Amino acid sequence: MSNSIFDQLGFTTVELGEGEEIMSVEEGMTVVPIRIQGNNDSPRNLSRNVARPERMRFRGTREGYGRMTFENTDPDHDVIVPANTMVLSDQSAQDHATSEVGIVKKSSPKTFDNCCCVQQSQGGYLTADHDGHHYDVLPYQLRKALLNATLRRNTEYGKLWKHIDTFLKPIPNISHSGGHMEYFFKPYAKDLEDFAAQFEPVENQIGGVVLFGNKVVGVEIMPSVEHWEFYWKWLIRGCYGAQMMQYVLSGSIKKSQLELPRLSGDFNDVRRIIANYMESLKLQIMKALTQHTFKGSIGTGKELLKPVLLKSTKGDAGGDMIIENTQSPVYLSLVL
Amino acid sequence: MAKKKVVKVKVPEVPEVDASILQFVPKGGFYNPTDMQMRKMEELWGDFFSFDRIIFALSTILPGTAYSKGRMAQMLLSNPIKQENALVKYGLYDDFEYKVMLYNLMKETPSRSLKNLLMLAGIKDKKTKEIQLPRINNARTRKLILEYIFARPDASLDGLAVKFKQKLRKLIRHALGKQNLHNILKGDSTLFKLHIGRYKPSAMQVMQFLFNVDTESLIVSEGFKKIALYEQLKVAAAAGNSDDFVKIAEEKQLPVEVLIGYKNQAKLDIDLKKIYEVGQMSNRQKLQTESAAKRTGAKTQVNYYTQDIYDLWKVLYHKLISQETDDFDRVIDAITKKSTEKAAVNFGETVVIFDCSYSMRGSVQRPMHPFYTGLSLVSTLDNIKKVIYVGGSFMNTPSDKWPKLIMPRGGTKLWEALLQAAEMHPETILVITDGYENTVQGSFESVYQYLRDNGHTFKLVQINPVFAAETSGARRIVSTEPALPLTDHKFLETNFIFGLLKSHSEQIKTLLANKFKDIVLKEVNQQVRIEGIKSR
Numbered sequence: 001m002s003n004s005i006f007d008q009l010g011f012t013t014v015e016l017g018e019g020e021e022i023m024s025v026e027e028g029m030t031v032v033p034i035r036i037q038g039n040n041d042s043p044r045n046l047s048r049n050v051a052r053p054e055r056m057r058f059r060g061t062r063e064g065y066g067r068m069t070f071e072n073t074d075p076d077h078d079v080i081v082p083a084n085t086m087v088l089s090d091q092s093a094q095d096h097a098t099s100e101v102g103i104v105k106k107s108s109p110k111t112f113d114n115c116c117c118v119q120q121s122q123g124g125y126l127t128a129d130h131d132g133h134h135y136d137v138l139p140y141q142l143r144k145a146l147l148n149a150t151l152r153r154n155t156e157y158g159k160l161w162k163h164i165d166t167f168l169k170p171i172p173n174i175s176h177s178g179g180h181m182e183y184f185f186k187p188y189a190k191d192l193e194d195f196a197a198q199f200e201p202v203e204n205q206i207g208g209v210v211l212f213g214n215k216v217v218g219v220e221i222m223p224s225v226e227h228w229e230f231y232w233k234w235l236i237r238g239c240y241g242a243q244m245m246q247y248v249l250s251g252s253i254k255k256s257q258l259e260l261p262r263l264s265g266d267f268n269d270v271r272r273i274i275a276n277y278m279e280s281l282k283l284q285i286m287k288a289l290t291q292h293t294f295k296g297s298i299g300t301g302k303e304l305l306k307p308v309l310l311k312s313t314k315g316d317a318g319g320d321m322i323i324e325n326t327q328s329p330v331y332l333s334l335v336l
Numbered sequence: 337m338a339k340k341k342v343v344k345v346k347v348p349e350v351p352e353v354d355a356s357i358l359q360f361v362p363k364g365g366f367y368n369p370t371d372m373q374m375r376k377m378e379e380l381w382g383d384f385f386s387f388d389r390i391i392f393a394l395s396t397i398l399p400g401t402a403y404s405k406g407r408m409a410q411m412l413l414s415n416p417i418k419q420e421n422a423l424v425k426y427g428l429y430d431d432f433e434y435k436v437m438l439y440n441l442m443k444e445t446p447s448r449s450l451k452n453l454l455m456l457a458g459i460k461d462k463k464t465k466e467i468q469l470p471r472i473n474n475a476r477t478r479k480l481i482l483e484y485i486f487a488r489p490d491a492s493l494d495g496l497a498v499k500f501k502q503k504l505r506k507l508i509r510h511a512l513g514k515q516n517l518h519n520i521l522k523g524d525s526t527l528f529k530l531h532i533g534r535y536k537p538s539a540m541q542v543m544q545f546l547f548n549v550d551t552e553s554l555i556v557s558e559g560f561k562k563i564a565l566y567e568q569l570k571v572a573a574a575a576g577n578s579d580d581f582v583k584i585a586e587e588k589q590l591p592v593e594v595l596i597g598y599k600n601q602a603k604l605d606i607d608l609k610k611i612y613e614v615g616q617m618s619n620r621q622k623l624q625t626e627s628a629a630k631r632t633g634a635k636t637q638v639n640y641y642t643q644d645i646y647d648l649w650k651v652l653y654h655k656l657i658s659q660e661t662d663d664f665d666r667v668i669d670a671i672t673k674k675s676t677e678k679a680a681v682n683f684g685e686t687v688v689i690f691d692c693s694y695s696m697r698g699s700v701q702r703p704m705h706p707f708y709t710g711l712s713l714v715s716t717l718d719n720i721k722k723v724i725y726v727g728g729s730f731m732n733t734p735s736d737k738w739p740k741l742i743m744p745r746g747g748t749k750l751w752e753a754l755l756q757a758a759e760m761h762p763e764t765i766l767v768i769t770d771g772y773e774n775t776v777q778g779s780f781e782s783v784y785q786y787l788r789d790n791g792h793t794f795k796l797v798q799i800n801p802v803f804a805a806e807t808s809g810a811r812r813i814v815s816t817e818p819a820l821p822l823t824d825h826k827f828l829e830t831n832f833i834f835g836l837l838k839s840h841s842e843q844i845k846t847l848l849a850n851k852f853k854d855i856v857l858k859e860v861n862q863q864v865r866i867e868g869i870k871s872r
Contacts, residue, residue, distance in 0.1 A: 020749060024776045197772045200694040203729065203746045260779060263786040267755050270786060274751065274779065281776075 004289040005219055009310075009321065010329050013037050013046065014206060014221060016286060019278030021202050028253060029244045031199045031236065032285050034207035034221055044204065045224030047330040049304055051079040051106070053230035058087060058135075059109055059128040061096055066157025068096050069111040069128075072104040078305050079104050080223065082231055083320040083333045084143050086118060086238060088185055090132035093124035095181060097138050097160070099152045101320035101333065103305050114153055116146075116160040120179035136185070136238025137231075139246065140217060141167050143239060143335045147318040149309065170250030185238075188245060195245065196237035201229055207332070208232070209285060210240045212253065216288045217243075219319075221332040235333075292317055292336060298326055310334065350841055351383035355834040356821035358400030360407075363701035377407075385411055390422065391841070393433045394848035397856055398830040401823065402444045406452030409437045413456065413480075414472050426849035434476055439856045441484045445618075446496055450503045453481050457510040473510065478531075481511040486535035490559025497542050498562045499591045505546050521549050562589050569594070573602035582606060585614045592617050592625075608632040623647055627654070630662070638663075640670035646712045646825065648674060653704065656741055661734040668737050671715065678718040681828040683797060684763035687721050688714055691769035692728030693748040698802065705823070706801035707744050710768040712825035713799065721762055724753045727774075748772070750813065751779040757794075758787050764795045770802040771811030771819060781814050 006014055017033035024030035036044060051074035059069040068087070072079040081102030088095045095118045104110040118138075126133065138146070145163045146152050161179025168174050174183050185192070199208075206228050207221035220235055222228040247253035261277055263270045294317075296310040304324060311318040319334035360377050385392045385408075393412055396405045412433050423429065441449040458471035485504060486493065497504060509517055512531060520528045521543065532539050541556045543549070545563045556564045565584055572580035581604055585595050592615025599606050612634035617625065622638045629636045640648060640663070652667045654660070690710055698705040714723055727748045730740040750773060757765045773780055784796065798819040800811060812819045820831040837844050 020752075020775065022776060023774050026777055197695050197770075198774060198777070200748075200772070200774050201746065202774075205746075260776065260782045263782055267759060270755060270783065271752070274783075278776065 004286060005292060005294070005334070006289070008294065009332065010327070011046075011221060011332070016209065016282060017202060017205065019280075019282040020275060022278050022281055023199050025195070025198050027195070027244050027248050028213050029240060030211040030281075031240075032209040032211075032282065033202050033205040034209060034219075035202070035204045036206045036225060038204075044206075044226065046206070046221075047223055047324050047328065049077055049324060050223040050227075050330055051077040053079075053227050055079050056081060056104065057129060058126075058133065061094065061115075061126045063111045063113075065094060065117055065125075066096075066115050066155060067111050067113050068098055068115040069109055070102060070104050071109040072106055075107050077106055078303075079106075080227075080305070080322060080331055081112075082137060082234065084138040084146060084239070085234070086136045086138050086181065087126060088118075088134045088136065088182055089126055089130060091124065091126060091130055092122070093126045094122045095119040096126065096157075097142075097181075099146050100309070101307050101322060101331065103303070103307060103322065114155050115157065117157045118160060118164060118179065118181040120158065120161050120164075122180075134185075135234055136242070137234045138181075138239060139167060140239050140243035140335055141246070143319075144316060147309075147311070147316065147335070152309075167246060170252060171246060172249065184242065184246070188242075191245065192237045192241050195241045196233050199232070199236045201225075201232055205229075205232075208236075209289065210236075211285065212240075212244060212247070214284070215336075216285065217336055219289070219332060219334040219336070221329075223322075223330045239335075294318070294334075296321065298323055305330070312336070350838050351380070351387045353380050353384045353834070353837070354818070354821055355400075355827065355831040356823075357381060357384060357408075358395060358398060358404045358830050358834075359821055359823040359827055360404045361401050361702070361823065362403060363699060381408060381411060385415075388841070388845070389415075390426070390428070391837075391845050391848065393436050394845070394852055395830075395833075396440055397436055397848070397852060398833060399824070399827045400830055402440075402448040402452060405440045405444075406455050409440065409452065410455050410469065410472065412437065413474065413477050414470070416474075417476075426846060427853060428849055432852060434480065435856060435860045436852065437480055438483065439860050441480075442859070445620075446500065449484065450500055450507065453484065453507055454503060456481070457506060471510070473513075478511040481507050482531055483535055486532050486539050488536075490538070490557075493536060493539065493542060494560045494562045495591075497545060497560075498566045498594060501546060508543075508546065517547075521547055565589050566594065569598055573598040573604065576602060576604065578604045578606055582610065585611065588614050588616060590616060592621075609634040612636055619643065620647065623651060626651070627658070627660070640667055641673060643670065643674075645671060645674040645677075645715055646708055649708045649711045649715075650704070653708070653741070653743075656731060656733055664733065664735050665737055668735055675715040677716065679713075679716045679825070679828055681832060682718050683766060683795070685719055685721050686717065686764040686766050687757040687760050687762040688717070688723045689750060689753040689757055689765065689767045689769070690714060690723055690725050691748050691750060691767070692725050692742055692744045693772070693774055694727075694745055695770050695772055696744040696801075704744070706770060709801040709823060709825055710799075713768065713822065713828075716825055717766075721760060722757075724756055726750055726753045748774045751775065751783040754780060754783050754787070758792050761792075762794055764797055767796065767798045767813060769798065769800065769813055771798070771800055771813050773813065784814050784817075 013036060014034050015037055017035050021033050022030060051072060055072055055074035056079045057071045057073060059071045061068055063069055070081050081098060081104060083101040084097055086097035097116050097118050098112055099114045099116060102112055142160060142163050151159055158179065164179040164181055165177050168177065168183055171184065176183050204225055206225055209216060210218035218240060222231060261273055263273055293313045294310040295313060296308040298308050299306050306323050308321045308323055310321055317334065317336040321329055322331035324330050357380050362374055396408050417430065417433060455469055456472045456477050458467065459469040460466065461468055485507065512520065516527055528540060538557060541554065541560060544554055545551065551567055554567060565587055569581060569584045569590060572584060592611060595611045595615045599611060609632040612629040612632055613636065619639060619642050622636060623643055626638055648667055648671045652671065655664055696707045697703060725742055727746045728742040729745045731743050733739055733741050750769060796814065796817050798813050798817060799822045800819040801822055822828065822831060833844060
């Protein structure tokens with residue numbers, strides 16, 4: 001994939017899945033799996049120095065509004081909190097989301113003080129490890145808003161309310177206004193769950209390229225196959241699925257189901273027609289991945305894992321990356 | 337008092353229901369879709385009830401989940417029965433609904449039957465105290481509860497009383513009302529005879545036991561040995577006498593949960609290993625507590641050959657995932673043997689496409705349920721030419737008999753499997769899938785259409801082991817072909833009968849009425865004759 005985002009950012013051991021692994025649904029969203037190269041016996045990760053996803057525990061918002069605490073229970077490795085992780089809860093407490101990707105050092109807690117409240121008129125602090133917490137990643141549109149460095153670093157916890165209101169307004173069935181993510185996620189929980197179920201991970205999948213219609217809107221890569229199996233639903237349901245559904249509900253996008261060509265001939269012809277069609281889709285997507293150029297700077301600290309905020313040289317695309325040893329990327333979350 | 341739910345009667349038209357109404361279990365998936373599924377299901381039950389109360393009641397004798405049957409019985413009991421001339425046409429009498437409900441209770445495990453009866457005592461949300469199910473207390477309800485509990489042999493009542501003491505108390509109190517209960521316990525023999533003695537004249541001692549009346553001087557007859565031991569155990573526990581406690585337990589009469597309960601309550605220093613070895617357990621309970629018992633070092637022997645094949649698959653995968661090697665081969669042998677007991681439904685020569693993608697792992701509340709249901713079906717279906725597993729990855733096992741087992745994982749290229757299956761020219765292609773393609777949507781349907789256009793005449797049967805609320809039933813993989821919901825491999829017959837409901841409702845009613853007369857009536861009457869009325 002010369003000149004693609006992967007080459008440009010140094011992801012040398014990943015590749016797009018086979019054309020036949022492309023998944024698309026009638027609403028018009030497509031996911032192309034990104035796989036780690038090799039077979040089942042090869043390492044299934046980009047790094048051995050990132051803790052397993054279940055080592056990350058949410059410890060609540062008791063430090064104050066706009067402050068989310070996460071704990072790393074791994075004694076050996078740092079853990080990653082995916083960019084824009086959102087916690088919606090059945091507790092009488094204010095739902096929150098992080099503004100950027102997080103790294104929590106081994107065997108320790110860390111409080112992020114630039115988080116966003118996503119439930120404007122609800123008071124109360126979220127508690128740790130509550131069964132009624134549901135995790136997602138913020139919808140695409142809100143993540144794009146948080147690419148603005150000033151907004152991202154702002155510690156004012158209500159900073160996302162007007163953006164949430166903008167997200168909710170075009171949806172005809174939601175009559176309330178304000179910065180309440182639950183107005184959307186609660187009534188559409190089951191729909192989002194079913195939507196996401198259509199994009200299950202394939203063998204050796206480590207990430208995905210996401211398209212709305214013909215446009216590439218996201219590139220996600222996790223540190224390992226295990227991380228993708230853990231986080232794929234947060235991303236597909238919360239970030240991209242929610243956005244797709246918002247578009248469909250508000251009528252701002254036409255359903256654009258991919259149409260297979262007419263099948264004819266014998267069975268081998270049929271196989272060939274489908275395979276060719278899907279390979280041609282893959283080629284289009286690979287071409288689209290060469291359209292962006294990104295810039296970002298790495299901090300100078302001694303930490304093994306360092307976050308990088310990436311910005312496109314043109315347009316408003318960007319996202320979060322984590323680099324190990326200042327050279328090997330281990331995590332990528334881009335919204336384009 | 338809670339307002340009773342009364343179903344409004346609409347103009348009868350065959351409703352859009354399928355067999356999922358008899359297969360519901362209130363266990364959803366991530367977030368909280370249980371509520372959503374429940375609302376949808378209540379709507380379907382209501383529509384079906386309004387369509388035809390007779391078919392509604394009779395359908396519950398078909399294989400289905402106890403929960404569905406319990407909720408449907410609750411609907412029947414909460415709506416007064418009317419004189420129905422139509423019954424004569426089918427050779428039924430006014431009490432047929434009652435007999436259907438009693439039969440369904442008899443067919444379930446006592447634990448499940450009591451849960452269903454407890455629905456009639458009303459259910460409130462534990463957090464909000466909001467009424468989820470209203471109390472129902474009318475003559476039929478009272479009779480059903482008391483007849484189910486007391487019309488049984490002494491030994492059976494003895495076991496029921498010690499194992500489900502609290503549940504029985506609640507049910508009897510609900511059925512009799514506080515005043516009647518008080519009077520019966522004070523010795524009102526007329527009332528006792530009217531409500532309980534008609535089924536079991538010797539049940540007064542059971543009532544004393546259940547409601548802790550004069551238990552110190554309680555003398556129980558030979559038939560109620562467990563009750564006597566229970567009382568002795570209680571005394572030993574209260575006195576902190578571990579030796580006596582163990583001696584009583586060693587009689588191997590009392591349920592393991594009773595022993596554990598009193599041991600913990602009295603903080604007795606008795607090894608749990610001992611309790612597991614002497615406590616009484618049902619075969620299924622032994623299977624379910626196998627790992628816990630083994631952790632204590634107890635030597636318990638589970639008879640795998642008497643278990644349901646679904647439970648056996650579950651145990652096998654549990655052993656595989658937790659790397660338990662004990663009895664692995666014995667479970668395989670039991671599955672092999674159970675697989676020879678074939679289902680009554682036969683599709684003719686069949687190729688099975690088995691979706692082993694990630695979503696077949698099911699919900700958090702019922703992990704792996706769709707997958708185990710599929711495995712159980714594949715094991716018991718006759719005339720299978722080949723099974724094509726799609727997706728999944730193989731795990732090594734500790735057994736030479738089956739060195740690898742498939743685990744749901746990855747996506748599904750179901751369209752490719754459909755081509756492979758069609759190449760074998762079977763009579764039927766059976767697809768076990770939740771309906772999510774995980775590829776370019778519509779690929780399966782395009783290939784199916786191509787095959788039809790090119791003269792392939794196989795019958796396509798889609799079995800969906802996941803109830804999908806948004807589609808009022810099972811999610812389809814081909815828009816023109818219905819998917820059969822199947823949450824238990826034993827429910828295939830139900831699917832076929834419901835499949836014919838729309839086109840042959842009258843014939844289905846007759847078929848169910850005949851089934852009622854041939855099976856239900858005989859079994860219920862025999863039960864009552866042997867165990868209840870005989871002693872009046």
